[in-house]
Amino acid sequence: SQQGEEDPQALSIQEGENATMNCSYKTSINNLQWYRQNSGRGLVHLILIRSNEREKHSGRLRVTLDTSKKSSSLLITASRAADTASYFCATEGHFGNEKLTFGTGTRLTIIP
Amino acid sequence: DAMVIQNPRYQVTQFGKPVTLSCSQTLNHNVMYWYQQKSSQAPKLLFHYYDKDFNNEADTPDNFQSRRPNTSFCFLDIRSPGLGDAAMYLCATSEVGGETQYFGPGTRLLVL
Numbered sequence A: 001s002q003q004g005e006e007d008p009q010a011l012s013i014q015e016g017e018n019a020t021m022n023c024s025y026k027t028s029i030n031n032l033q034w035y036r037q038n039s040g041r042g043l044v045h046l047i048l049i050r051s052n053e054r055e056k057h058s059g060r061l062r063v064t065l066d067t068s069k070k071s072s073s074l075l076i077t078a079s080r081a082a083d084t085a086s087y088f089c090a091t092e093g094h095f096g097n098e099k100l101t102f103g104t105g106t107r108l109t110i111i112p
Numbered sequence B: 001d002a003m004v005i006q007n008p009r010y011q012v013t014q015f016g017k018p019v020t021l022s023c024s025q026t027l028n029h030n031v032m033y034w035y036q037q038k039s040s041q042a043p044k045l046l047f048h049y050y051d052k053d054f055n056n057e058a059d060t061p062d063n064f065q066s067r068r069p070n071t072s073f074c075f076l077d078i079r080s081p082g083l084g085d086a087a088m089y090l091c092a093t094s095e096v097g098g099e100t101q102y103f104g105p106g107t108r109l110l111v112l
Helices: none
Strands: A005-007 A010-014 A019-024 A029-037 A043-050 A055-058 A061-066 A071-076 A085-093 A100-102 A106-111 B004-007 B010-013 B019-025 B031-037 B044-050 B053-056 B064-067 B073-078 B087-094 B107-111
Touching: A005 A085, A010 A019, A019 A106, A029 A061, A029 A071, A043 A055, A043 A061, A043 A071, A071 A085, A100 B044, B004 B087, B010 B019, B019 B031, B019 B087, B019 B107, B031 B073, B044 B064, B073 B087
Parallel strands: A010 A106, B010 B107
Antiparallel strands: A005 A019, A019 A071, A029 A043, A029 A085, A055 A061, A061 A071, A085 A100, A085 A106, B004 B019, B019 B073, B031 B044, B031 B087, B044 B053, B064 B073, B087 B107
16 A cells, blocks of 8 residues: 555644645555645545655745655645644655555644 | 535445445536445545546445446446445545645444
């Protein structure tokens, strides 16, 4: 299985601080994506980074990818209470067959 | 707004009583997915459709079936729900060759 592992499993920080969560995976990938899931809701796509990219930014999000270590990190800067959610990484296999394999998720709590 | 809709949002069924969950989309995407997500776990792909071409995951129990009568609708049938089938069921769509998946809000299934 290519299921990713994320750490930490849970993270609590004060509003305004930066949050970093990490994802590791097992086999070659075409791309890695990050999704957010609010409690009891569906997943929302945040950002995608391709296997030939090392860093990507979108608003307050910064994603890095290290294919040699098979790992990625998601940084959320200047956190807000609305960022409270679970964050999942998901990998698309090397052949780009469109199936995603999700990691175990990080539960982020922003304390006002 | 184009979206993925799941009905009902909450479903209660009895042990062994067949249940059907529905998903519809206005995105006109050719690919549709069904995931099972248990509490605090990663979404797990059950099956997906490329248009009408059905693709079952190897470890999806036979108890789970799916139908896709047209591009817009997809159904998940659980023939004899067990207590272990209680979970959130997520429907998602993507374009063929698209890398991002678009999720519905999910249906939470409770088995009594």
